[in-house]
Amino acid sequence: MTPALELLDVTKTYAGNPETTALRELTLRVDPGELVAVVGPSGSGKSTLLQIAGTLERPTTGAVHIAGADTRRLSDASLAGFRAQHLGFVFQQFFLLPHRDVLANIAHALLYRPMTVRSRRAAAAAACERVGLGHRRHHLPGQLSGGECQRVAIARALVGSPTLILADEPTGNLDSVTGGQILALLRELNSAGTTLVVITHDHSVAADAGRQVELRDGVLRRDTGRPERGSGSGVNRVAPSRSTR
Known part of the structure; x- marks a missing residue:
């Protein structure tokens, strides 16, 4: 089976005095159909992992494979198109276009994609229905609740049937009840075959995932879905960096 995502000995170092190593020799494989929660305290490297996995930043060393493709071989221009084809993103801030209705936000x-306007709108309408917002398709973001805005963001992420959806604290701006509804939606999408990696500070969110990956000091310390390296525990025993993002 070709992995949806594979990070191979990825290190990310930011210039400075001193320089900052945010990820250190991290290897991670996510197979199609998995729901993976990435947890860890602030500064553990979670945000950098999302940036690298989403091809928004390139690693200092190591490789990132998406659907079997080595992203090192792609130019920045080619990478933008590749990202649009294979990756969907959900952020806690929603990032919706305020003056465009729900359908237009999803179609964006x-x-x-090489699609007609009509085809894009038809795909957006189907995604809108899938997240339970068909009746709100012509509303503006300012007319929606926080939970509805996050549903629009999820529909936007899944509309093109990407290889992988990356969600960064998708319940972070929501109350517990609404957050629970969003988690239920993500589980439903995963049950239908969507591959998801969720970045979260909240261990209760992670507990709903089939697999948990824990980062500390830029190092993968625990992975409930993989056998241990060398001794069988899934822990990369690499000395931590001095500081991380």
């Missing part, structure tokens, strides 16, 4: 994710 398909601009890099």
Whole structure:
């Protein structure tokens, strides 16, 4: 089986005095259909992992494979199109276009696809229905609740049937009841075959995932879905960096 995502000995170092190593020799494989929660305290490297896995930043060393493709071989221009084809993103801030309705916000994710306007809107309408917002398709973001805005963001992420959806604290701006509804939606999408990696500070969120990956000091310390390296525990025993993002 070709992994949806594979990070191979990824290190990310930021220039400075002193320099900062945010990820250190991290190897991680996510197979199609998995729901993986990445946990860890602030400064553990979670945000950097999302940036690297989402091809928004390139690693200092190591390789990132998406759907079997080595992203090191892609130019920045080619990478933008590749990202639009294979990756969907959900952020806690929603990042919706305030003056465009729900349907237009979802269809916006398909601009890099060779599709007609009519086809994009049809795909957006189907995604809108899938997240339970068909009746709100012509509303503006300012007319929606926080939970509805996050549903729009999820629909935008999944509209193109990407290889992988990366969600960064998707319940972070929501109350517990609404957050629970969003988690139920993510589980439902995963049950239907969507591959998800969720970055979270909340261990209760992680407990809902089939697999938990824990980062500390930029190092993968625990992975409930993989056998241990060398001794059988899934822990990369690499000395931590001095500081991380």
